[in-house]
Each structure stands twice: as structure tokens, then as C-alpha cells.
Amino acid sequence: MPVTQLDHPLVQHKIGLLRDANSSTKKFRELTSELARLLAYEACRNFPLETVTLDGWAGPVAVQQIAGKKVTLVPILRAGIGMLDGVLDMIPSARVSVVGIARDEETLKPASYFEKFVGDLGERTAFILDPMLATGGSMIATVDMLKGRGCTQIKALVLVAAPEGLEATLAVHPDLDILTCRIDERLDQHGYIIPGLGDAGDKIFGTRNGC
Numbered sequence: 058m059p060v061t062q063l064d065h066p067l068v069q070h071k072i073g074l075l076r077d078a079n080s081s082t083k084k085f086r087e088l089t090s091e092l093a094r095l096l097a098y099e100a101c102r103n104f105p106l107e108t109v110t111l112d113g114w115a116g117p118v119a120v121q122q123i124a125g126k127k128v129t130l131v132p133i134l135r136a137g138i139g140m141l142d143g144v145l146d147m148i149p150s151a152r153v154s155v156v157g158i159a160r161d162e163e164t165l166k167p168a169s170y171f172e173k174f175v176g177d178l179g180e181r182t183a184f185i186l187d188p189m190l191a192t193g194g195s196m197i198a199t200v201d202m203l204k205g206r207g208c209t210q211i212k213a214l215v216l217v218a219a220p221e222g223l224e225a226t227l228a229v230h231p232d233l234d235i236l237t238c239r240i241d242e243r244l245d246q247h248g249y250i251i252p253g254l255g256d257a258g259d260k261i262f263g264t265r266n267g268c
């Protein structure tokens with residue numbers, strides 16, 4: 058299964074702090090952003106390098122640079138926006154496409170309400186950003202949209218994933234590379250991840266039940 062859980066102690070420490078129900082909105086946003094940076098670091102691990110020569114302080118110096126790897130970031134509104142700045146800190150040249158998907162809290166099915174794709178998606182690697190992968194419906198819908206527009210290299214960067222959602226997502230998109238800070242235990246009867254983070258969109262946007 059192409060799922061990578063980031064076992065680094067810093068990541069596990071920070072995801073633990075994120076579970077504190079008494080965390081302020083400010084703290085939740087800061088931790089989300091820090092974890093997004095660490096996910097971006099791991100997501101670039103297999104990018105090819107090339108050697109180029111620069112003018113160094115002591116004359117020409119051969120250095121390693123990432124070889125022509127172009128990235129499109131795709132935050133899923135709303136909660137994915139909380140990860141955008143952190144990933145852009147690491148990959149400032151990335152393009153940004155946006156999809157808006159809200160999960161129907163009764164049926165748990167994803168409903169798409171916005172999409173803005175930019176550039177030639179076929180020539181870039183897409184990093185989908187969303188803190189939560191629960192049933193997998195929102196992730197599957199986003200990958201469907203990207204593939205429908207010619208994107209062939211796609212990675213999902215999530216903070217917490219449920220085993221049920223990972224299985225469902227990979228059943229439809231076995232080629233998707235999923236990086237998660239943590240694979241949690243299960244979904245509850247309302248489709249929320251246990252132990253999870255609660256409603257990530259509400260925490261990042263300072264709302265209650267979306268309002």
C-alpha cells in the first residue's frame with residue numbers, strides 16, 4: 058500500500074499536541090502549518106537532483122538542485138487552506154489550484170462546490186492538501202478531478218488518516234501516494250476519525266459546525 062506514515066519524533070510530538078481539545082485556534086493553526094512543512098519535506102524525498110555549477114566564494118562550486126520538478130498544490134477547501142502556507146514555505150515556486158468540497162454530514166458523500174485549476178496539470182506533480190482523510194470520499198473526488206485534467210503524478214498530504222478511508226481511496230486510486238502524519242484507529246458512527254482531531258475545518262477557521 059503506497060501509504061507513508063511519518064514516524065519522525067518531531068511529527069509524532071506535534072500531532073499529539075494537535076489532539077489537545079483545549080488548544081487555541083492560534084495553536085491549532087501553527088501546528089497544522091508546521092506539520093504541513095514536514096509533510097512537504099517528505100513528499101519531495103524522491104525528486105531527482107542534478108548538478109549545476111555556481112559562483113561560490115572560492116570560485117566555481119558544483120551544487121545539487123532539484124531537476125525541473127514542477128509542483129501544483131491543491132488544497133481542499135476549507136481545511137486544506139490551513140496547510141497551504143506551510144507547504145509554500147518549502148516549495149515557494151509551486152502553483153496553486155483549489156477545489157472546494159464539503160462532506161454531507163448525513164450521507165458522508167462529498168459535494169463539490171468550487172474548482173479552479175491552473176496551468177498544465179499534466180506536466181506537474183500535484184500535492185493534494187487536506188488535514189483529514191476520513192471515509193476518503195473527498196480525496197477520491199479530488200484525485201478524480203486531477204486525473205480527468207491529465208494529471209498523472211499525485212500525492213496526498215494529510216495530517217490524520219482513518220484505515221477505512223485509506224483502503225477506500227486506494228481501492229479506487231491504487232497509484233496515489235499518500236503521506237500522513239498518523240494513521241488513526243477507526244471512524245466513529247458519524248464518519249469522524251477516532252482519536253482524530255475533531256472538525257479540522259472548524260478549528261482552523263474558528264467556526265462551529267461550519268458557521
Ligand SMILES: O=P(O)(O)OC[C@H]1O[C@H](OP(=O)(O)OP(=O)(O)O)[C@H](O)[C@@H]1O
Pocket residue numbers: 133134135136137158159160161165167187188189190191192193194195196222248257258259
Ligand atoms: O474523507 P471524508 O469522509 O471525505 O472527510 C474528510 C473531509 O471532511 C473535512 O472537510 P469538510 O467537508 O468538513 O469541509 P470543511 O473543510 O469546509 O470543514 C476534511 O477537511 C476533509 O475534506
Ligand SMILES: O=c1cc[nH]c(=O)[nH]1
Pocket residue numbers: 189191248249250251253254255256257258
Ligand atoms: O474526523 C473528521 C472527519 C471529517 N472531517 C473532519 O474535519 N474531521
Ligand SMILES: [Mg+2]
Pocket residue numbers: 136256257258259
Ligand atoms: Mg469540516
